[in-house]
Amino acid sequence: MLKKWKKHNNDEKKGTAPKRGFKFFTLLSLILLCISLSIFFVLMHKTIIYTHFFYIPIILAAIWYKKRAIYIAILLGVMHIFFSILVTSPTLEIFMESMGRASMLFIVAYAIGLMSQRCKDAREEMKSAKERYHAIFEHALTALCVVDSDGKILLANRQFEELVGLQAENLRGRHWTDFVAEEDAERARDYCESRWKGGAPACSLFKFINSKGERKYVNACMEPIPNSKECIISLLDITELKNREEELRKTCKKLEELDKMKRDFLNVAYHEMRSPLAPIVGYASMLEMCAHTEKERKYVRSIERCARQLEKMINRMLELARIDGEAVKLSIERASVRKIVEQAVATLLTEAREKRHKISLSVPDVEIECDKQKIMEVFTNLISNAIKYTEEGGRIEVVVEDRGEDIKCCVSDTGMGIPKEHLPKIFERFYVVDTSLTRKSGSLGLGLSIVKEYVRMHGGKVWAISEVGKGSKFFFTLPKRQEEEKEKEKAKEEKGEK
């Protein structure tokens, strides 16, 4: 087929220009011969049977010049009528007969001309279709080849030649799987077999080794050509993509290692940061016991309070690192939300009293499945923020709404509020609304991240609305039941059934 293709191209290049002159002179001489013969017959034998000779140039003209043969038919027909009138006495019969013969000439010329024209059109159409498909085949961005039932290459495009690094003539008779790397060779053979049978996924990834010994990754697609014993194979060179994927994978691995290194470092760092706090808090607590004056007690308490604050920050950083490392697990139990809120508020009463805040609670007596400590931490964080960011004498409200499947909690304050542009980011790690030197100190931007993570771990959502100068409202939802508990119950039920 490859050979055929080349031959066909060569024929086209040579063209039919020299033949044109030959046809014209042949036809011209045939017509002249016919005319001389007719003159001869008319003058010598006074007959018009010679018209049968006219078919020869007309048929030839119809084949070569298609419908244009009709002009020759007209010329010869008119001549025939003219001679028949000239030779014999012009009777109606003779006139009709000569007219009939002339018409036959037209009909033959027209019919053969038309047929010939149709044939030519069809040939041209086929040629142009062939050219079109050849252009598509040759200029496709994918390497393509046509193989026979044995997998031998019959035809290949330029991309294929480039991919394997061989010219078309060197490809003839070779098997396409010859270029598949050894480790993939068997898989490639299996793939071919199953594709012939119509099975296997259409595409498969193989390693290729070209004539220069370069390794390439190709995505091969083998498709049998209908009604033939040939197959078309397209090979997409994805080496570059693969290399990038490999690079990305390496980067990912490196990042994972770095992340692990960070976590390990943080774990060590937290231990080392917390250790020196022990004597600070320990000795302060001892000093407090033996302090003589109220002033001394006040100083010592201050040391202890600050150390505790530092401890809290360190703990939060550690907790987030643990959440990232998926080390935090929930210990689910049934707990009363009202009790959790009351306990959280109790730990913050001193702070609230110091700032003369009014805290009101509206919590229904509802039980949910949750990690009590973590949900208490969520409430403590939100209420503590409300206390911190509200001017003295503010109002803080904790409202819990029982919604059947879940509960919706809201902690609202009458504080300074959060500018709109910061709202979507406040739950992000390390995000602090105010980083200026005039900011309210004592925040690392970790509290709300922990709130978000704890609520997320429970399968709830957290969000906030706020108006600068008027206050903020922090909402979160918690499902009443946890999946794990549900599963346990299911298992129990199943056991019971058995």
Place this chain on the structure above:
Amino acid sequence: MTGENEMSGEIERKMGMKEKKEKKEERRNGKRRKIRVLIVEDAAYMREMLEEMLNQQRDRYEIVGFAANGREAVEKYKELKPDIVTMDLVMEVMDGIQAIKEIKGYDKKAKILVITALGTPEYERESLEAGADACLWKPFTVKNLFEVLERLVSEEQGGG
């Protein structure tokens, strides 16, 4: 195996009787027996602080020794037989978890209080699984320390 169990049961019974006798004697003498504490800590400043704290209740607690690593702790335990061991977790030579296992392997009744700055639930679980009786996270106040020590003592007495 049965023989061994019987033997150890007998020893335990004898030891229990001995302890009861001691307690009775103490009561008779009109004073409480001091609780003997072994302090296991790699940081000198922490050892010092624990000593200072326990010295606040000299008549109740008696420090019988110090160990700076797990190996030393096991040896000192065997030598001194303290009532309570305060155990750090991060230490050279042998870590606290291993030391707890070895001490518990030697004496099931040993009371071990883990005092560490590794304040995560995982370490708490690991310590308790190894056999520790209670955990105290650094930093802590003198009040925290005595609370947890008293709890351990009452558990021991209740158990005894």
